[in-house]
Structures are given as C-alpha cells and as structure tokens.
Amino acid sequence: MLAFTLRRAIQAIGVMIAVGVIAFSMFRFAGDPVNQIVSLDTPAAEREAVRKSLGLDDPVPVQFARYFANAAQFKFGVSYQFRQPVSNLLMERMPATLELAACATVLAMVFGILMGVYSALRRDTILTKFFQAVSLIGISLPTFLIGILLIYLFSVTLGWLPSFGRGEVVRIGWWTTGLLTLSGLKALIMPSITLGLFQMTLIMRLVRAEMLEVLRTDYIRFARARGLTTRAIHFGHALKNTLVPVITVAGLQFGSVIAFAIITETVFQWPGMGLLFVQAVQNVDIPIMAAYLLMVSLIFVTINLVVDILYTVVDPRLRSTIRRPA
Amino acid sequence: MSDAVVPHRVESSPQRARPNASWLNRVLDSDIFYSFRRSRMTMVAAAVTVLFFLLAIFASQLAVQNPFDPAQLQLMNSRISPLWTAEGQSPFLLGTDEQGRDVFSAILYGLRISLVVGVLGVIFAGTLGITLGLIAGYVGGAVDGLIMRIADVQLTFPAILIALLVNGVAKSVFNNRLDAVSTLAVLVVAIGLSFWVQYARTVRGSVMVEKNKDYVAAAQLIGLPAPKIMLRHVLPNTMGPILVIATINLALAIITEATLSFLGAGMPDTMPSLGTLIRIGNNYLFAGEWWIVAFPGIALAGLILSINLLGDWLRDALNPKLR
Numbered sequence: 001m002l003a004f005t006l007r008r009a010i011q012a013i014g015v016m017i018a019v020g021v022i023a024f025s026m027f028r029f030a031g032d033p034v035n036q037i038v039s040l041d042t043p044a045a046e047r048e049a050v051r052k053s054l055g056l057d058d059p060v061p062v063q064f065a066r067y068f069a070n071a072a073q074f075k076f077g078v079s080y081q082f083r084q085p086v087s088n089l090l091m092e093r094m095p096a097t098l099e100l101a102a103c104a105t106v107l108a109m110v111f112g113i114l115m116g117v118y119s120a121l122r123r124d125t126i127l128t129k130f131f132q133a134v135s136l137i138g139i140s141l142p143t144f145l146i147g148i149l150l151i152y153l154f155s156v157t158l159g160w161l162p163s164f165g166r167g168e169v170v171r172i173g174w175w176t177t178g179l180l181t182l183s184g185l186k187a188l189i190m191p192s193i194t195l196g197l198f199q200m201t202l203i204m205r206l207v208r209a210e211m212l213e214v215l216r217t218d219y220i221r222f223a224r225a226r227g228l229t230t231r232a233i234h235f236g237h238a239l240k241n242t243l244v245p246v247i248t249v250a251g252l253q254f255g256s257v258i259a260f261a262i263i264t265e266t267v268f269q270w271p272g273m274g275l276l277f278v279q280a281v282q283n284v285d286i287p288i289m290a291a292y293l294l295m296v297s298l299i300f301v302t303i304n305l306v307v308d309i310l311y312t313v314v315d316p317r318l319r320s321t322i323r324r325p326a
Numbered sequence: 327m328s329d330a331v332v333p334h335r336v337e338s339s340p341q342r343a344r345p346n347a348s349w350l351n352r353v354l355d356s357d358i359f360y361s362f363r364r365s366r367m368t369m370v371a372a373a374v375t376v377l378f379f380l381l382a383i384f385a386s387q388l389a390v391q392n393p394f395d396p397a398q399l400q401l402m403n404s405r406i407s408p409l410w411t412a413e414g415q416s417p418f419l420l421g422t423d424e425q426g427r428d429v430f431s432a433i434l435y436g437l438r439i440s441l442v443v444g445v446l447g448v449i450f451a452g453t454l455g456i457t458l459g460l461i462a463g464y465v466g467g468a469v470d471g472l473i474m475r476i477a478d479v480q481l482t483f484p485a486i487l488i489a490l491l492v493n494g495v496a497k498s499v500f501n502n503r504l505d506a507v508s509t510l511a512v513l514v515v516a517i518g519l520s521f522w523v524q525y526a527r528t529v530r531g532s533v534m535v536e537k538n539k540d541y542v543a544a545a546q547l548i549g550l551p552a553p554k555i556m557l558r559h560v561l562p563n564t565m566g567p568i569l570v571i572a573t574i575n576l577a578l579a580i581i582t583e584a585t586l587s588f589l590g591a592g593m594p595d596t597m598p599s600l601g602t603l604i605r606i607g608n609n610y611l612f613a614g615e616w617w618i619v620a621f622p623g624i625a626l627a628g629l630i631l632s633i634n635l636l637g638d639w640l641r642d643a644l645n646p647k648l649r
Contacts, residue, residue: 139634140631142581142626144584152611156611156612260484262487263589281491281494282589286494296483301482
C-alpha cells in the first residue's frame with residue numbers, strides 16, 4: 001500500500017515536471033518576452049537592459065530552474081495585457097471557477113444517479129426513453145450551444161435569469177462567494193446546468209450500465225431468494241455497489257469540469273479562470289496561458305492521485321492487483 | 327471504445343457467397359450492410375450526413391450569394407427575418423445578418439470549413455496515432471514505454487484544453503498575424519495533437535495481439551522489412567476499431583473546431599466556420615434576431631448528432647461480441 005502510494009506520488013511529480021517544461025518552453029520560446037514589454041521604438045540598448053533584468057541572457061537550464069522555483073511559490077510573472085502579476089489575477093478569479101465547477105458536479109451527481117437508477121430499474125418506460133434522449137443531446141450538443149439556448153429561453157424570452165456575470169458576491173477573506181446572495185444564486189443556475197449536463201449524461205450512463213450488471217449477479221439473486229424487499233435489494237445492495245466507480249469517475253471528471261468551464265465561462269461572461277485563459281489565448285498572453293496550464297495540471301494530478309489512493313482504500317479487491325509490480 | 331474490441335473482418339456467410347461475386351455484391355451481402363438495413367435510425371443518420379457533405383461540396387452552386395465577398399452584399403438587405411415570417415424576403419430563406427449576408431449561404435460556406443477542418447483533423451490525428459501505435463506495439467520495450475507514457479499523461483487533459491494551448495502557442499510564434507488558411511492549418515494540427523492518443527492505444531493493443539500470430543512470423547521468415555509487415559499485414563487487421571474511432575472522432579473534431587471558433591481562437595470572421603457564425607450571431611441574440619445564431623446552431627447540432635449515431639451503430643456492427 002505504502003509502496004503503491006509512493007510510486008503514484010513519484011509519477012505525479014514526474015508529470016508535473018513534464019508540464020513545467022512545457023509551460024516554461026511556452027513562456028520562453030513562443031515569441032520573445034522582451035518584445036511584449038517594450039514598445040516598437042525602444043532602442044536596442046534598452047531592450048538588452050530589459051532582457052538582462054528579466055534574466056533572459058542566462059543559460060536555459062538556469063532560467064528553467066528559476067522559473068520552476070518561482071512557480072513553486074506561485075509567482076508566474078506579469079501578464080502582458082493587464083500588467084499585473086499573473087498569480088494575483090488567477091487567485092482573484094479562482095473562487096468563481098471552483099464554485100461553478102462544484103455546483104455543476106453536485107448537480108450532475110444528483111440528477112445523473114437518479115436518472116441512471118430509474119432507467120436501469122424501469123427499462124421500457126417513456127420516462128427512460130426521455131432520459132436517454134436527454135443523454136444523447138447532452139453528448140451531441142456542444143456546450144456553448146446549450147448555453148446559448150438557455151440564455152435565449154430564460155434571459156431573452158422569459159427574462160427570469162441573468163445572462164452574464166456572477167451577480168452580487170460576498171467577500172469572505174480572499175474568497176468571494178455568490179452562494180449567499182439571491183442574485184448570486186440566480187446567476188449560478190444556468191452556468192451550472194450548462195457545465196454539468198455533459199457530466200450528468202456520463203454519470204447517468206455509467207450508473208445505468210453498472211446497475212444492470214450488478215442486478216444480474218448472484219448475490220442479488222440470493223437477496224431475492226432470501227425474500228428481502230425490492231427496495232432493500234435495489235438501494236441497499238445494488239446501488240451501494242455501483243457507487244464506487246461512479247464516485248471515482250465523478251472525482252476524475254472534476255478536473256475536466258474545471259477545464260470545460262472555459263467554454264461555459266465564455267458563454268456567460270463568468271469572471272473565472274477559464275474566461276481569463278480564453279482572453280489570454282485571444283491576446284497571446286503567454287504568462288497567463290503557462291500559469292493556467294500549471295494550475296490546472298496541479299489540480300488534475302492531485303485529484304488523480306487522491307482518487308487512485310482512495311480507490312484502493314474503498315475497494316479492497318484492488319489491493320491484491322496493486323502489489324504486483326506494474 | 328475500449329482496447330478490448332477484437333478486430334473483425336467482414337465476411338459474407340458461406341451459403342450466400344457466390345463465386346466471382348462483384349465488389350458491390352459482396353458489400354450488399356455483408357453482415358454490416360444487413361445490420362445497416364435493419365436500423366432505420368442509422369439509415370436516416372447516414373442520409374443526413376451524406377446530405378451535409380453534399381451541401382458543403384456544392385456550397386457555391388447552392389448559395390444565393392458568396393456571403394464573404396463584400397461586393398455581393400447590400401446593407402439594404404440587412405436584418406431580414408426568415409422567409410416564412412412576416413418580414414421575410416426572397417431569396418433569403420433563413421434571413422440575413424447585420425451586413426446583409428444571407429444566413430443560408432453563410433451556413434453552406436461555414437459547413438464546408440467545418441467539415442474540411444474536421445476531416446483533415448481526423449486524418450492528421452489518425453496518421454499520427456496509427457504510426458505511433460504501430461511503432462509502440464511492434465517495437466515494444468523502451469520505445470513503447472515512452473510513447474504510452476506520453477499518451478497516458480495527455481489523456482488526463484481534456485482535448486479542448488490542449489487544442490486551445492496549441493492554438494495560443496502557434497499564434498504567439500507567428501506573432502498573431504495568421505491569415506485564414508494558416509489558421510485552418512493550425513486548427514487541424516491542434517485537433518490532431520489532441521486526439522491521436524485513442525488511435526495509438528487501440529492500434530498498439532491490436533498489434534500486440536496480431537504480432538504473435540503465424541502470418542507475421544511467416545512474413546518475418548521470408549525476410550520482409552518491418553515497416554512493410556506493419557503497414558501491409560498488421561495494419562489491415564486493426565482497421566475495424568480504427569474506423570469506429572475515426573467516425574466518433576469526426577464528430578468530436580467538428581465540436582472542437584466549433585468550440586475554438588466560438589471562443590474566438592479559431593476561424594476568423596473573414597472565413598467563418600459554423601462555430602464562428604454562432605459566435606457572430608450570439609451578439610445579436612439580445613436584439614431579438616434569433617435566426618442569425620439559431621440556424622448555424624441547428625446545422626451544427628444536426629451534423630454532430632447524425633455522425634454520432636453513425637459511429638454508435640458502426641461500433642455495435644463491428645463488434646462481434648454484441649451479435
């Protein structure tokens with residue numbers, strides 16, 4: 001167990017170093033950082049001075065080491081467009097993205113599991129057909145189209161919900177939250193649905209497939225033979241066993257929810273990290289792009305690591321396979 | 327799509343097979359065609375997909391104007407609603423936008439761009455993935471380890487993120503001065519680099535199974551060079567699953583391109599794809615001009631849905647376990 005945890009941790013660090021190399025090369029080689037800072041008519045001598053002050057004349061490995069040391073302290077340089085430290089910009093916008101991603105995940109889990117269980121237990125009802133149609137739409141419609149559709153319905157036509165922004169936010173320390181005000185909650189509804197729909201279909205399909213599989217197993221047959229109530233069999237025995245993979249997938253998907261928030265945040269002008277990243281791509285603001293890549297990778301790698309370790313804690317059957325060297 | 331899918335060759339059943347049957351007869355006699363005929367939804371999806379491709383190919387013949395030639399646009403014709411509404415005007419079937427562009431013509435031209443980027447992206451991703459997968463599976467050892475490690479790492483990142491990064495870096499390298507055609511090339515590369523992993527994994531899995539079979543040993547024995555064995559003998563036996571991945575990837579590639587264009591990191595306004603049209607139209611939604619965004623959206627959704635349905639059917643039809 002300990003060896004497995006260690007090996008996974010070393011792998012995670014390896015991935016982070018690889019991503020760091022990519023982020024650094026983007027920062028250093030994709031366009032000249034000096035050109036972004038000086039204006040077109042800056043004399044050559046001054047350019048050299050800027051170059052020296054940024055440490056760009058040092059050997060590349062030294063620069064890489066410095067970039068890495070800075071990144072470890074969350075110093076990612078200065079944004080070309082905002083002239084502000086990138087870390088400040090990211091920290092300012094992180095609460096918005098995390099709140100949105102968390103709401104979307106909760107929404108996806110609750111409705112995904114409910115719909116999945118229902119469509120596994122009542123396989124031929126109209127409601128099941130409807131759920132399956134919804135899941136096909138969730139997979140086939142691009143996220144931004146769903147967002148536009150919701151805006152047209154609930155903002156333009158009905159005027160019920162705001163079409164952009166976070167509404168009023170409350171500041172708690174450095175964290176800003178929209179969960180405590182009515183306008184904040186209203187602003188959260190449509191973006192969460194847009195972001196969560198794809199995960200919801202994924203979870204629904206997974207729960208349905210797992211339920212159907214579990215319901216065929218021997219221990220369920222024995223439970224029926226023992227005369228347990230249908231409800232106890234379905235929810236006490238079957239559902240419990242389907243939840244392990246569901247929680248794993250939902251956990252692993254949290255990373256991609258944060259990445260897909262890029263699209264949702266653009267549609268709803270949600271002031272989060274994703275919107276910042278899109279603006280950075282549009283305006284070729286490399287420091288923000290590199291920093292975003294590092295931040296998101298850190299979140300991904302951490303989640304993967306935690307889920308992998310938790311998985312072995314939750315499911316003892318996996319431990320025997322892990323002991324074998326991979 | 328799991329690695330477990332067994333490659334399966336289409337063979338007509340012995341009772342029905344006629345000697346010297348023509349190529350067409352073999353197709354009509356195959357299990358695949360039978361399963362195609364059995365599924366009405368698949369036939370509709372195939373028809374819709376073919377229709378979209380035809381519309382894209384004959385865009386310049388079907389359109390009432392070239393919507394991106396400023397000389398053909400008249401501001402007099404701006405903001406006309408679709409033909410069946412009260413203010414509709416012929417020949418603008420689906421209405422016009424702010425600059426007097428016919429929405430229907432814009433969709434035809436946009437469809438063309440979307441399909442070109444999608445198809446080229448899939449070809450690029452497929453070539454890259456198949457090559458790396460063949461090498462990894464056939465050579466094995468450290469090469470295999472390296473390629474698959476890269477694939478594992480990349481798989482943890484969503485394709486859209488990778489495509490956006492590739493796009494941003496390319497823009498930066500070219501100093502943000504890319505013309506429309508180079509942007510298209512950048513998009514193809516970005517999509518290719520985001521989607522190669524699945525091909526590589528699948529091909530590698532199949533190759534590892536195939537390479538221990540007698541026919542490969544026989545080919546090695548008569549002294550064929552490794553690249554020839556890989557391409558001519560091993561690769562054809564891995565084509566079933568590849569075809570399924572390619573179909574589903576086509577839908578994904580089109581979505582990715584549309585998303586990038588919607589985010590303003592894809593095709594420019596001068597050469598718009600469906601995603602660009604949706605981004606432009608989105609600006610007029612609040613003015614009540616819903617048709618500028620609705621019809622490109624419907625076209626995109628219909629295209630993706632029908633390709634997805636085809637892909638789903640192909641996956642089931644080529645998977646002998648499900649019969």
